[in-house]
Amino acid sequence: MQLYTVETGNFKLDGGAMFGVVPKIIWQRTNPADANNRIDIAARSLLIENGNRLILIDTGMGNKQSDKFFGYYARWGDHNIDKSLAKLGFHRDDITDVFMTHLHFDHCGGSIQWNKDRTGYEPAFKNAVFWTNEAHWDWAIRPNPRERASFLKENLLPMQESGQLQFVEQGDVSYIVESELGFGILFVDGHTEKQMLPHIRYKEKTLVFVADLIPTVGHIPLPYVMGYDTRPLLTMAEKAAFLNRAVDQTFYLFLEHDAHNEICTLQTTEKGARLHETFRFDELF
Template sequence: MRRIEIGRFEVFLLEDASFRLDGGAMYGVVPRVIWQKVAPSDELGRIALKIRPMLVRDGERWILVETGMDVKPGEKHRKIYGIERAERLLGQLAELGLEPADINIVVNTHLHFDHCGLNTISREGKIVPLFTNASYLVQRQELRDSLNTHERNRASYLAENIEPVLEAGLFAEIEGEAEVVPGMRLVPLPGHTLGQQGVVLESEGKTLVYTADLMPTLAHAPLAYIMAYDLYPVTTLETRKRRYAEWLEKNALIATPHDPEHPLGRLRLGERGYYAEPV
Protein backbone atom coordinates (compact mmCIF):
# COMPACT_ATOMS: atom_id res chain seq x y z
CA MET A 1 0.00 0.00 0.00
CA ARG A 2 1.28 3.44 -0.93
CA ARG A 3 -0.10 6.71 0.43
CA ILE A 4 0.11 10.07 -1.34
CA GLU A 5 -1.64 13.43 -1.10
CA ILE A 6 -3.31 15.16 -4.02
CA GLY A 7 -4.11 18.51 -2.46
CA ARG A 8 -6.81 17.90 0.10
CA PHE A 9 -7.30 14.29 -0.98
CA GLU A 10 -5.56 11.46 0.85
CA VAL A 11 -4.98 8.64 -1.64
CA PHE A 12 -4.09 5.03 -0.88
CA LEU A 13 -2.84 2.94 -3.80
CA LEU A 14 -3.84 -0.58 -2.84
CA GLU A 15 -2.81 -4.02 -4.09
CA ASP A 16 -5.23 -6.88 -4.41
CA ALA A 17 -4.63 -10.12 -6.30
CA SER A 18 -1.80 -11.12 -8.60
CA PHE A 19 -2.94 -12.85 -11.79
CA ARG A 20 -1.91 -13.71 -15.34
CA LEU A 21 -3.37 -13.08 -18.79
CA ASP A 22 -2.24 -14.08 -22.26
CA GLY A 23 0.55 -11.74 -23.34
CA GLY A 24 -0.51 -11.66 -26.98
CA ALA A 25 -4.04 -10.67 -26.00
CA MET A 26 -2.72 -8.01 -23.65
CA TYR A 27 -0.63 -6.36 -26.38
CA GLY A 28 -2.86 -6.84 -29.42
CA VAL A 29 -1.06 -6.13 -32.71
CA VAL A 30 2.31 -5.57 -31.03
CA PRO A 31 4.65 -8.48 -31.98
CA ARG A 32 5.67 -10.90 -29.26
CA VAL A 33 9.37 -10.17 -29.82
CA ILE A 34 8.67 -6.58 -28.75
CA TRP A 35 6.26 -6.98 -25.85
CA GLN A 36 8.28 -9.76 -24.23
CA LYS A 37 11.04 -7.25 -23.57
CA VAL A 38 8.80 -5.46 -21.07
CA ALA A 39 6.49 -8.32 -20.05
CA PRO A 40 8.12 -11.77 -20.00
CA SER A 41 5.62 -14.62 -20.32
CA ASP A 42 5.36 -17.98 -18.56
CA GLU A 43 5.22 -21.41 -20.22
CA LEU A 44 1.54 -20.81 -21.07
CA GLY A 45 2.23 -17.45 -22.70
CA ARG A 46 0.75 -15.50 -19.81
CA ILE A 47 2.21 -12.31 -18.33
CA ALA A 48 2.19 -11.22 -14.68
CA LEU A 49 -0.30 -8.54 -13.66
CA LYS A 50 -1.74 -7.12 -10.44
CA ILE A 51 -5.06 -5.74 -9.34
CA ARG A 52 -4.59 -2.18 -8.10
CA PRO A 53 -7.68 -0.56 -6.56
CA MET A 54 -7.47 2.99 -5.22
CA LEU A 55 -8.93 4.38 -2.02
CA VAL A 56 -9.58 8.11 -1.63
CA ARG A 57 -10.30 9.97 1.59
CA ASP A 58 -12.12 13.27 1.29
CA GLY A 59 -12.65 14.52 4.81
CA GLU A 60 -15.01 12.02 6.41
CA ARG A 61 -15.87 10.31 3.12
CA TRP A 62 -14.17 7.17 1.86
CA ILE A 63 -14.30 6.47 -1.87
CA LEU A 64 -13.14 3.12 -3.25
CA VAL A 65 -12.19 2.94 -6.93
CA GLU A 66 -12.44 -0.69 -8.12
CA THR A 67 -13.21 -3.59 -5.80
CA GLY A 68 -10.55 -6.10 -6.80
CA MET A 69 -10.63 -9.85 -7.42
CA ASP A 70 -12.62 -12.40 -5.46
CA VAL A 71 -12.75 -16.16 -4.92
CA LYS A 72 -16.43 -16.71 -5.77
CA PRO A 73 -15.81 -18.16 -9.27
CA GLY A 74 -13.93 -21.15 -7.83
CA GLU A 75 -10.78 -23.19 -8.33
CA LYS A 76 -11.01 -23.67 -12.12
CA HIS A 77 -11.25 -19.92 -12.60
CA ARG A 78 -8.29 -19.39 -10.27
CA LYS A 79 -6.11 -21.79 -12.23
CA ILE A 80 -7.02 -20.39 -15.66
CA TYR A 81 -6.02 -16.87 -14.63
CA GLY A 82 -3.21 -17.78 -12.23
CA ILE A 83 -4.91 -15.87 -9.43
CA GLU A 84 -3.07 -15.52 -6.14
CA ARG A 85 -4.04 -13.64 -2.98
CA ALA A 86 -7.56 -12.73 -4.10
CA GLU A 87 -9.55 -10.60 -1.64
CA ARG A 88 -6.37 -9.06 -0.20
CA LEU A 89 -8.27 -5.77 -0.45
CA LEU A 90 -10.21 -6.60 2.70
CA GLY A 91 -7.03 -6.91 4.72
CA GLN A 92 -5.71 -3.61 3.43
CA LEU A 93 -8.91 -1.83 4.43
CA ALA A 94 -8.58 -3.40 7.86
CA GLU A 95 -5.01 -2.07 8.14
CA LEU A 96 -6.51 1.40 7.80
CA GLY A 97 -9.09 0.65 10.47
CA LEU A 98 -11.89 0.34 7.94
CA GLU A 99 -14.66 -2.17 7.43
CA PRO A 100 -16.65 -2.48 4.18
CA ALA A 101 -19.53 -0.64 5.88
CA ASP A 102 -17.27 2.43 6.23
CA ILE A 103 -17.02 2.94 2.46
CA ASN A 104 -19.35 5.69 1.28
CA ILE A 105 -18.87 5.47 -2.50
CA VAL A 106 -17.67 2.70 -4.81
CA VAL A 107 -16.57 3.63 -8.33
CA ASN A 108 -16.87 0.80 -10.84
CA THR A 109 -14.76 1.89 -13.81
CA HIS A 110 -16.36 -1.02 -15.65
CA LEU A 111 -17.87 -4.33 -14.63
CA HIS A 112 -15.34 -6.94 -15.76
CA PHE A 113 -14.66 -9.60 -13.13
CA ASP A 114 -11.09 -8.41 -12.47
CA HIS A 115 -12.32 -4.93 -11.57
CA CYS A 116 -15.49 -5.53 -9.54
CA GLY A 117 -15.03 -8.93 -7.93
CA LEU A 118 -15.70 -7.70 -4.40
CA ASN A 119 -18.79 -5.75 -5.34
CA THR A 120 -20.36 -8.79 -3.70
CA ILE A 121 -19.41 -11.56 -1.31
CA SER A 122 -20.78 -15.00 -0.43
CA ARG A 123 -22.33 -15.17 3.03
CA GLU A 124 -24.23 -18.16 4.38
CA GLY A 125 -24.65 -19.55 0.89
CA LYS A 126 -26.02 -16.32 -0.57
CA ILE A 127 -24.21 -13.72 -2.67
CA VAL A 128 -24.84 -10.22 -1.33
CA PRO A 129 -23.38 -6.71 -1.81
CA LEU A 130 -20.25 -6.15 0.28
CA PHE A 131 -20.30 -2.35 0.59
CA THR A 132 -23.81 -2.03 1.94
CA ASN A 133 -23.60 1.66 2.87
CA ALA A 134 -22.12 2.77 -0.46
CA SER A 135 -23.48 3.98 -3.76
CA TYR A 136 -21.87 2.07 -6.62
CA LEU A 137 -21.17 4.57 -9.41
CA VAL A 138 -21.22 3.06 -12.91
CA GLN A 139 -21.90 4.41 -16.37
CA ARG A 140 -25.41 3.58 -17.56
CA GLN A 141 -23.99 2.21 -20.81
CA GLU A 142 -21.71 -0.18 -18.90
CA LEU A 143 -24.46 -1.50 -16.68
CA ARG A 144 -26.73 -2.04 -19.66
CA ASP A 145 -24.02 -3.90 -21.59
CA SER A 146 -23.16 -6.08 -18.59
CA LEU A 147 -26.76 -7.24 -18.41
CA ASN A 148 -27.05 -7.87 -22.16
CA THR A 149 -23.93 -9.80 -23.02
CA HIS A 150 -22.87 -11.46 -26.28
CA GLU A 151 -20.28 -13.99 -27.38
CA ARG A 152 -17.46 -11.43 -27.45
CA ASN A 153 -17.84 -10.08 -23.89
CA ARG A 154 -19.75 -12.76 -21.97
CA ALA A 155 -16.75 -14.29 -20.20
CA SER A 156 -15.77 -10.91 -18.70
CA TYR A 157 -19.09 -10.14 -17.02
CA LEU A 158 -20.09 -12.34 -14.08
CA ALA A 159 -23.69 -11.90 -12.99
CA GLU A 160 -22.78 -12.62 -9.37
CA ASN A 161 -20.77 -9.38 -9.22
CA ILE A 162 -23.55 -7.28 -10.72
CA GLU A 163 -27.09 -8.56 -10.16
CA PRO A 164 -27.07 -8.56 -6.31
CA VAL A 165 -25.98 -4.90 -6.34
CA LEU A 166 -28.70 -4.09 -8.84
CA GLU A 167 -31.33 -5.94 -6.84
CA ALA A 168 -30.30 -4.07 -3.68
CA GLY A 169 -30.73 -0.73 -5.47
CA LEU A 170 -27.13 0.29 -4.80
CA PHE A 171 -26.08 1.20 -8.35
CA ALA A 172 -26.09 4.92 -9.15
CA GLU A 173 -26.08 5.22 -12.93
CA ILE A 174 -23.94 7.95 -14.47
CA GLU A 175 -24.23 9.35 -17.97
CA GLY A 176 -21.06 10.97 -19.25
CA GLU A 177 -18.80 13.11 -17.12
CA ALA A 178 -19.83 13.65 -13.50
CA GLU A 179 -18.49 15.16 -10.29
CA VAL A 180 -18.28 12.70 -7.39
CA VAL A 181 -17.15 15.30 -4.85
CA PRO A 182 -15.56 18.70 -5.55
CA GLY A 183 -12.26 18.04 -7.28
CA MET A 184 -13.03 14.41 -8.17
CA ARG A 185 -14.55 13.65 -11.57
CA LEU A 186 -15.63 10.58 -13.46
CA VAL A 187 -14.67 10.79 -17.14
CA PRO A 188 -15.79 8.48 -19.95
CA LEU A 189 -12.91 6.42 -21.42
CA PRO A 190 -14.61 4.31 -24.10
CA GLY A 191 -12.86 1.65 -26.14
CA HIS A 192 -12.16 -1.30 -23.88
CA THR A 193 -15.91 -1.16 -23.33
CA LEU A 194 -18.24 1.60 -24.46
CA GLY A 195 -19.16 2.41 -20.86
CA GLN A 196 -15.71 2.44 -19.28
CA GLN A 197 -14.93 5.43 -17.06
CA GLY A 198 -11.84 6.74 -15.32
CA VAL A 199 -11.29 8.98 -12.30
CA VAL A 200 -9.58 12.37 -12.22
CA LEU A 201 -8.52 14.02 -8.95
CA GLU A 202 -7.54 17.71 -9.07
CA SER A 203 -6.68 19.73 -5.97
CA GLU A 204 -4.21 22.51 -5.15
CA GLY A 205 -2.53 22.33 -8.53
CA LYS A 206 -2.03 18.56 -8.48
CA THR A 207 -3.70 16.01 -10.76
CA LEU A 208 -4.00 12.24 -10.53
CA VAL A 209 -5.73 10.07 -13.13
CA TYR A 210 -6.93 6.51 -12.62
CA THR A 211 -6.91 5.22 -16.18
CA ALA A 212 -8.98 2.02 -15.89
CA ASP A 213 -8.15 -0.27 -18.82
CA LEU A 214 -7.53 2.59 -21.24
CA MET A 215 -3.94 2.07 -20.04
CA PRO A 216 -3.88 -1.22 -18.10
CA THR A 217 -0.16 -0.94 -17.24
CA LEU A 218 2.47 1.76 -17.69
CA ALA A 219 4.01 -0.35 -20.47
CA HIS A 220 0.77 0.11 -22.45
CA ALA A 221 1.24 3.87 -22.79
CA PRO A 222 2.30 3.86 -26.50
CA LEU A 223 -0.75 4.63 -28.64
CA ALA A 224 -0.65 1.37 -30.60
CA TYR A 225 -0.28 -0.86 -27.53
CA ILE A 226 -4.00 -1.68 -27.40
CA MET A 227 -5.32 -4.93 -25.95
CA ALA A 228 -7.06 -7.53 -28.08
CA TYR A 229 -9.56 -7.56 -25.21
CA ASP A 230 -10.74 -4.07 -26.22
CA LEU A 231 -14.12 -4.34 -27.91
CA TYR A 232 -13.59 -1.09 -29.84
CA PRO A 233 -9.83 -0.70 -30.42
CA VAL A 234 -10.08 2.28 -32.77
CA THR A 235 -12.22 4.04 -30.16
CA THR A 236 -9.50 3.27 -27.61
CA LEU A 237 -6.99 4.93 -29.93
CA GLU A 238 -9.15 8.04 -30.33
CA THR A 239 -9.77 8.24 -26.57
CA ARG A 240 -6.05 7.93 -25.85
CA LYS A 241 -5.11 10.70 -28.26
CA ARG A 242 -7.61 13.08 -26.69
CA ARG A 243 -7.02 12.21 -23.03
CA TYR A 244 -3.24 11.77 -23.20
CA ALA A 245 -2.83 15.32 -24.46
CA GLU A 246 -4.85 16.63 -21.48
CA TRP A 247 -2.95 14.55 -18.93
CA LEU A 248 0.46 15.38 -20.36
CA GLU A 249 -0.30 19.10 -20.25
CA LYS A 250 -1.24 18.81 -16.56
CA ASN A 251 1.76 16.59 -15.75
CA ALA A 252 -0.75 14.27 -14.11
CA LEU A 253 0.21 11.32 -11.99
CA ILE A 254 -1.05 8.17 -13.71
CA ALA A 255 -2.42 5.22 -11.72
CA THR A 256 -3.10 2.11 -13.79
CA PRO A 257 -5.19 -0.87 -12.66
CA HIS A 258 -2.83 -3.73 -13.55
CA ASP A 259 0.83 -2.71 -13.58
CA PRO A 260 2.79 -5.61 -12.04
CA GLU A 261 5.44 -3.41 -10.39
CA HIS A 262 4.62 0.31 -10.34
CA PRO A 263 1.49 1.90 -8.83
CA LEU A 264 2.22 5.33 -10.36
CA GLY A 265 3.80 6.94 -13.39
CA ARG A 266 3.76 10.02 -15.59
CA LEU A 267 3.15 10.29 -19.31
CA ARG A 268 5.98 11.54 -21.49
CA LEU A 269 6.15 12.38 -25.20
CA GLY A 270 9.36 11.49 -27.04
CA GLU A 271 10.53 11.13 -30.62
CA ARG A 272 8.72 7.79 -30.91
CA GLY A 273 5.53 8.97 -29.27
CA TYR A 274 4.02 8.53 -25.85
CA TYR A 275 5.55 6.46 -23.07
CA ALA A 276 5.24 6.36 -19.29
CA GLU A 277 7.88 6.69 -16.60
CA PRO A 278 7.39 5.09 -13.17
CA VAL A 279 7.20 7.47 -10.22
Protein backbone atom coordinates in the same frame (compact mmCIF):
# COMPACT_ATOMS: atom_id res chain seq x y z
CA MET B 1 -8.92 14.66 1.17
CA GLN B 2 -6.60 11.69 1.62
CA LEU B 3 -5.81 8.97 -0.91
CA TYR B 4 -4.58 5.43 -0.36
CA THR B 5 -3.70 2.48 -2.58
CA VAL B 6 -5.53 -0.78 -1.93
CA GLU B 7 -4.02 -3.96 -3.38
CA THR B 8 -6.80 -6.49 -3.95
CA GLY B 9 -4.74 -9.36 -5.41
CA ASN B 10 -2.40 -10.20 -8.27
CA PHE B 11 -3.02 -12.60 -11.13
CA LYS B 12 -1.77 -13.42 -14.64
CA LEU B 13 -3.21 -12.95 -18.12
CA ASP B 14 -2.13 -14.14 -21.53
CA GLY B 15 0.42 -11.69 -22.90
CA GLY B 16 -0.82 -12.03 -26.46
CA ALA B 17 -4.35 -11.13 -25.40
CA MET B 18 -3.04 -8.17 -23.42
CA PHE B 19 -1.11 -6.74 -26.38
CA GLY B 20 -3.26 -7.64 -29.36
CA VAL B 21 -1.38 -7.36 -32.67
CA VAL B 22 1.93 -6.33 -31.08
CA PRO B 23 4.46 -9.21 -31.43
CA LYS B 24 5.70 -10.93 -28.30
CA ILE B 25 9.33 -10.18 -29.16
CA ILE B 26 8.44 -6.50 -28.59
CA TRP B 27 6.00 -6.56 -25.67
CA GLN B 28 8.04 -8.99 -23.58
CA ARG B 29 10.69 -6.29 -23.15
CA THR B 30 8.41 -4.47 -20.71
CA ASN B 31 6.09 -7.32 -19.67
CA PRO B 32 8.03 -10.61 -19.55
CA ALA B 33 5.94 -13.75 -19.85
CA ASP B 34 6.11 -17.04 -17.96
CA ALA B 35 6.31 -20.49 -19.56
CA ASN B 36 2.56 -20.33 -20.28
CA ASN B 37 2.87 -16.96 -22.02
CA ARG B 38 1.18 -15.18 -19.10
CA ILE B 39 2.25 -11.80 -17.72
CA ASP B 40 1.98 -10.36 -14.21
CA ILE B 41 -1.18 -8.33 -13.59
CA ALA B 42 -2.28 -6.38 -10.52
CA ALA B 43 -5.74 -5.42 -9.33
CA ARG B 44 -4.89 -2.15 -7.61
CA SER B 45 -7.73 -0.05 -6.23
CA LEU B 46 -7.73 3.53 -4.99
CA LEU B 47 -9.36 4.65 -1.75
CA ILE B 48 -10.49 8.25 -1.34
CA GLU B 49 -11.19 9.63 2.14
CA ASN B 50 -13.06 12.89 1.66
CA GLY B 51 -15.03 14.32 4.56
CA ASN B 52 -17.55 11.73 5.68
CA ARG B 53 -17.16 9.70 2.48
CA LEU B 54 -14.84 6.76 1.95
CA ILE B 55 -14.85 5.96 -1.77
CA LEU B 56 -13.29 2.81 -3.21
CA ILE B 57 -12.50 2.75 -6.93
CA ASP B 58 -12.82 -0.82 -8.26
CA THR B 59 -12.73 -3.97 -6.13
CA GLY B 60 -10.75 -6.62 -7.99
CA MET B 61 -11.91 -10.18 -8.70
CA GLY B 62 -13.21 -11.03 -5.25
CA ASN B 63 -13.11 -14.59 -3.95
CA LYS B 64 -16.48 -16.17 -4.74
CA GLN B 65 -15.65 -17.86 -8.05
CA SER B 66 -14.70 -21.53 -8.31
CA ASP B 67 -11.19 -22.94 -8.08
CA LYS B 68 -11.49 -23.84 -11.77
CA PHE B 69 -12.28 -20.22 -12.63
CA PHE B 70 -9.37 -18.84 -10.63
CA GLY B 71 -7.10 -21.51 -12.11
CA TYR B 72 -7.29 -19.70 -15.44
CA TYR B 73 -5.80 -16.58 -13.85
CA ALA B 74 -2.98 -18.02 -11.71
CA ARG B 75 -3.42 -15.73 -8.72
CA TRP B 76 -0.15 -15.01 -6.94
CA GLY B 77 1.06 -13.07 -3.90
CA ASP B 78 -0.73 -12.51 -0.62
CA HIS B 79 -2.69 -9.31 -1.28
CA ASN B 80 -6.41 -9.13 -0.60
CA ILE B 81 -8.80 -6.28 -0.05
CA ASP B 82 -9.48 -6.93 3.65
CA LYS B 83 -5.78 -7.06 4.57
CA SER B 84 -5.11 -3.92 2.55
CA LEU B 85 -7.95 -2.00 4.19
CA ALA B 86 -6.91 -3.21 7.65
CA LYS B 87 -3.36 -1.92 7.12
CA LEU B 88 -4.89 1.50 6.52
CA GLY B 89 -7.10 1.28 9.62
CA PHE B 90 -10.33 0.64 7.72
CA HIS B 91 -12.88 -2.13 7.32
CA ARG B 92 -15.07 -2.87 4.31
CA ASP B 93 -18.11 -1.75 6.36
CA ASP B 94 -16.58 1.74 6.50
CA ILE B 95 -16.83 2.15 2.72
CA THR B 96 -19.60 4.59 1.75
CA ASP B 97 -19.21 4.42 -2.03
CA VAL B 98 -17.85 1.86 -4.49
CA PHE B 99 -17.11 3.42 -7.88
CA MET B 100 -16.61 0.90 -10.68
CA THR B 101 -14.70 2.03 -13.75
CA HIS B 102 -16.52 -0.77 -15.60
CA LEU B 103 -18.16 -4.07 -14.79
CA HIS B 104 -15.69 -6.66 -16.08
CA PHE B 105 -15.17 -9.28 -13.38
CA ASP B 106 -11.61 -8.22 -12.51
CA HIS B 107 -12.85 -4.72 -11.69
CA CYS B 108 -16.10 -5.40 -9.84
CA GLY B 109 -16.02 -9.04 -8.68
CA GLY B 110 -15.04 -8.01 -5.16
CA SER B 111 -18.21 -5.91 -4.83
CA ILE B 112 -20.36 -9.01 -4.30
CA GLN B 113 -19.78 -12.01 -2.05
CA TRP B 114 -21.48 -15.24 -1.00
CA ASN B 115 -24.02 -14.95 1.81
CA LYS B 116 -23.31 -16.81 5.05
CA ASP B 117 -24.80 -20.16 4.03
CA ARG B 118 -23.59 -19.85 0.41
CA THR B 119 -27.10 -20.10 -0.99
CA GLY B 120 -26.91 -16.75 -2.74
CA TYR B 121 -25.03 -13.48 -3.05
CA GLU B 122 -24.95 -10.21 -1.16
CA PRO B 123 -23.06 -6.90 -1.32
CA ALA B 124 -19.55 -7.18 0.10
CA PHE B 125 -19.84 -3.53 1.21
CA LYS B 126 -23.11 -3.41 3.07
CA ASN B 127 -23.06 0.34 3.75
CA ALA B 128 -21.92 1.48 0.30
CA VAL B 129 -23.59 2.86 -2.78
CA PHE B 130 -22.41 1.08 -5.95
CA TRP B 131 -21.76 3.53 -8.79
CA THR B 132 -21.74 2.83 -12.51
CA ASN B 133 -23.47 4.60 -15.40
CA GLU B 134 -26.70 3.65 -17.09
CA ALA B 135 -25.27 3.11 -20.58
CA HIS B 136 -22.59 0.76 -19.30
CA TRP B 137 -25.03 -1.07 -17.03
CA ASP B 138 -27.36 -1.76 -19.95
CA TRP B 139 -24.36 -2.93 -22.00
CA ALA B 140 -23.22 -5.27 -19.21
CA ILE B 141 -26.51 -6.95 -18.35
CA ARG B 142 -27.19 -7.71 -22.04
CA PRO B 143 -23.64 -8.72 -22.98
CA ASN B 144 -22.37 -9.13 -26.49
CA PRO B 145 -20.73 -12.49 -27.33
CA ARG B 146 -17.23 -11.00 -27.09
CA GLU B 147 -17.67 -9.78 -23.52
CA ARG B 148 -20.08 -12.36 -22.15
CA ALA B 149 -17.34 -14.13 -20.21
CA SER B 150 -16.34 -10.84 -18.54
CA PHE B 151 -19.80 -9.68 -17.45
CA LEU B 152 -20.87 -12.23 -14.83
CA LYS B 153 -24.47 -12.02 -13.66
CA GLU B 154 -23.50 -12.96 -10.10
CA ASN B 155 -21.39 -9.78 -9.97
CA LEU B 156 -24.10 -7.54 -11.38
CA LEU B 157 -27.65 -8.48 -10.47
CA PRO B 158 -27.10 -8.56 -6.67
CA MET B 159 -26.09 -4.87 -6.81
CA GLN B 160 -29.43 -3.99 -8.33
CA GLU B 161 -31.40 -6.36 -6.12
CA SER B 162 -29.84 -4.86 -2.99
CA GLY B 163 -31.11 -1.38 -3.85
CA GLN B 164 -27.55 -0.04 -3.51
CA LEU B 165 -26.95 0.59 -7.22
CA GLN B 166 -26.87 4.15 -8.55
CA PHE B 167 -25.86 5.78 -11.84
CA VAL B 168 -23.59 8.77 -12.28
CA GLU B 169 -24.64 11.48 -14.70
CA GLN B 170 -22.90 11.07 -18.02
CA GLY B 171 -23.53 14.59 -19.28
CA ASP B 172 -23.24 15.97 -22.79
CA VAL B 173 -19.61 17.07 -22.92
CA SER B 174 -16.60 15.94 -24.88
CA TYR B 175 -14.15 15.42 -22.05
CA ILE B 176 -14.46 15.39 -18.26
CA VAL B 177 -17.75 15.28 -16.39
CA GLU B 178 -17.69 16.52 -12.82
CA SER B 179 -19.35 13.90 -10.63
CA GLU B 180 -21.20 14.06 -7.34
CA LEU B 181 -18.33 12.04 -5.85
CA GLY B 182 -15.93 14.98 -5.94
CA PHE B 183 -13.82 14.06 -8.95
CA GLY B 184 -14.03 14.37 -12.72
CA ILE B 185 -14.77 11.43 -15.01
CA LEU B 186 -13.56 10.77 -18.55
CA PHE B 187 -15.85 8.40 -20.47
CA VAL B 188 -14.16 6.17 -23.06
CA ASP B 189 -15.75 3.55 -25.29
CA GLY B 190 -12.94 1.62 -26.97
CA HIS B 191 -12.39 -1.07 -24.34
CA THR B 192 -16.05 -1.37 -23.44
CA GLU B 193 -19.06 0.93 -23.54
CA LYS B 194 -18.67 3.98 -21.27
CA GLN B 195 -15.68 2.95 -19.19
CA MET B 196 -15.10 5.70 -16.60
CA LEU B 197 -11.66 7.11 -15.71
CA PRO B 198 -11.58 9.24 -12.53
CA HIS B 199 -9.52 12.45 -12.58
CA ILE B 200 -8.66 13.47 -9.01
CA ARG B 201 -7.04 16.75 -8.03
CA TYR B 202 -4.83 15.95 -5.04
CA LYS B 203 -1.96 17.86 -3.45
CA GLU B 204 -1.62 20.13 -6.48
CA LYS B 205 -1.40 17.18 -8.87
CA THR B 206 -3.93 15.53 -11.18
CA LEU B 207 -4.05 11.79 -10.57
CA VAL B 208 -5.88 9.80 -13.25
CA PHE B 209 -7.09 6.26 -12.58
CA VAL B 210 -6.46 4.92 -16.08
CA ALA B 211 -8.04 1.46 -15.61
CA ASP B 212 -8.06 -0.44 -18.92
CA LEU B 213 -7.21 2.47 -21.22
CA ILE B 214 -3.55 2.03 -20.20
CA PRO B 215 -3.26 -1.19 -18.17
CA THR B 216 0.54 -1.14 -17.71
CA VAL B 217 3.49 1.05 -18.66
CA GLY B 218 4.01 -1.37 -21.54
CA HIS B 219 0.72 -0.16 -23.04
CA ILE B 220 1.69 3.51 -23.34
CA PRO B 221 2.68 3.45 -27.05
CA LEU B 222 -0.37 4.19 -29.17
CA PRO B 223 -0.72 0.88 -31.10
CA TYR B 224 -0.31 -1.22 -27.96
CA VAL B 225 -3.99 -2.04 -27.51
CA MET B 226 -5.43 -5.08 -25.76
CA GLY B 227 -7.02 -7.87 -27.72
CA TYR B 228 -9.86 -7.61 -25.20
CA ASP B 229 -10.96 -4.20 -26.49
CA THR B 230 -14.27 -4.23 -28.33
CA ARG B 231 -13.38 -1.25 -30.57
CA PRO B 232 -9.57 -1.14 -30.89
CA LEU B 233 -9.46 1.69 -33.45
CA LEU B 234 -11.60 3.82 -31.14
CA THR B 235 -9.29 2.93 -28.25
CA MET B 236 -6.39 4.30 -30.30
CA ALA B 237 -8.20 7.58 -30.97
CA GLU B 238 -9.25 7.97 -27.32
CA LYS B 239 -5.78 7.04 -26.15
CA ALA B 240 -4.11 9.54 -28.52
CA ALA B 241 -6.24 12.39 -27.18
CA PHE B 242 -5.63 11.31 -23.59
CA LEU B 243 -1.87 10.91 -24.01
CA ASN B 244 -1.60 14.43 -25.41
CA ARG B 245 -3.48 15.85 -22.43
CA ALA B 246 -1.49 13.72 -20.01
CA VAL B 247 1.78 15.17 -21.31
CA ASP B 248 0.54 18.76 -21.64
CA GLN B 249 -1.08 18.83 -18.19
CA THR B 250 1.43 16.58 -16.37
CA PHE B 251 -1.08 13.95 -15.35
CA TYR B 252 0.04 11.29 -12.91
CA LEU B 253 -1.33 7.96 -14.14
CA PHE B 254 -2.51 5.52 -11.48
CA LEU B 255 -1.92 2.07 -12.97
CA GLU B 256 -4.53 -0.43 -11.87
CA HIS B 257 -3.07 -3.47 -13.65
CA ASP B 258 0.68 -2.91 -13.60
CA ALA B 259 1.99 -5.32 -10.96
CA HIS B 260 5.37 -3.55 -10.74
CA ASN B 261 4.60 0.15 -11.23
CA GLU B 262 1.98 2.11 -9.32
CA ILE B 263 2.12 5.58 -10.89
CA CYS B 264 3.82 7.05 -13.93
CA THR B 265 4.19 10.27 -15.89
CA LEU B 266 4.70 10.73 -19.62
CA GLN B 267 6.96 12.72 -21.90
CA THR B 268 6.92 13.62 -25.60
CA THR B 269 9.49 11.92 -27.82
CA GLU B 270 10.00 11.66 -31.56
CA LYS B 271 7.93 8.45 -31.37
CA GLY B 272 5.09 10.14 -29.49
CA ALA B 273 4.16 9.95 -25.80
CA ARG B 274 6.39 7.61 -23.83
CA LEU B 275 7.12 6.75 -20.22
CA HIS B 276 8.89 9.51 -18.29
CA GLU B 277 9.08 8.49 -14.62
CA THR B 278 7.54 5.85 -12.36
CA PHE B 279 6.70 6.31 -8.68
CA ARG B 280 5.51 4.39 -5.70
CA PHE B 281 2.42 6.02 -4.30
CA ASP B 282 3.99 6.57 -0.89
CA GLU B 283 7.04 8.34 -2.29
CA LEU B 284 4.95 10.69 -4.41
CA PHE B 285 2.25 11.55 -1.88
